[in-house]
Amino acid sequence: MIGYDHIVWDFNGTILDDVGIGIECVNILLERYGHPIIKDRETYYRLFGFPIEEYYRRVGFDFSVTPYEMLAHEWVAEYRVREDTVPIRDGALELIRYFSAKGLPQTVISATKETMLREQIEKLGLLSYFEETVGRGDIYAADKSALAVAWRERRMPGRTLMIGDTEHDYETARAAGFDIVLLEGGHQPREQLMLCDCPVLVGFPALMEWLHDRMG
DSSP: OOTOOOEEOOOOOTTTTHHHHHHHHHHHHHHHOOOOOSSSSHHHHHHHOHHHHHHHHHTTTTTSSSSHHHHHHHHHHHHHHHHOOOOOTTTTHHHHHHHHHOOEEEEEEEEHHHHHHHHHHHTTTGGGOOEEEEEEEEOOOOOHHHHHHHHHHHHOOOOOEEEESSSHHHHHHHHHHHHHHTTSSSSSSSHHHHHHOEEEEEEEHHHHHHHHHHOO
């Protein structure tokens, strides 16, 4: 099947269409602490990136005044109030089902806290499609490369394709030895993704076409 033994998915921005709620939640914090809000997606794209602490600094927070740990807890609380309104991206479910029908194992690896990640996927009715969900032990959304490397060493998945939406997904895939495809429409713009040495596709229809081309 398309030359791969396993599919690894990023979650936020790749499966879950949560850019809007992400902006909304950080704007609540910015207003709460007297900082200018992010006015549009283009501004968000200029500012967002990993590590998340640096993103918070770029939007205006001073951790000596407002500790990052406190902000992270407040952001997650706002996000969780709103998460049930967030849809999955168009075409994501079809591709997940396609891989499942082909008998191709799928795993989610995310910088989200593991318990939160699993709850979100279960609420979406997708949990049965994934062999594993791999998240962090905390809410601070730090680097997930180590998670991917540890998962690979434990699972020995064979040739693996990762599907993501940020340059951090690219870095994670490279650290773990996965192939990687990045999708536009998530948490970083096309011009940022194009700096990565991998395919960058418009969305899920383009990804399906890319997969079919590889199948010959």
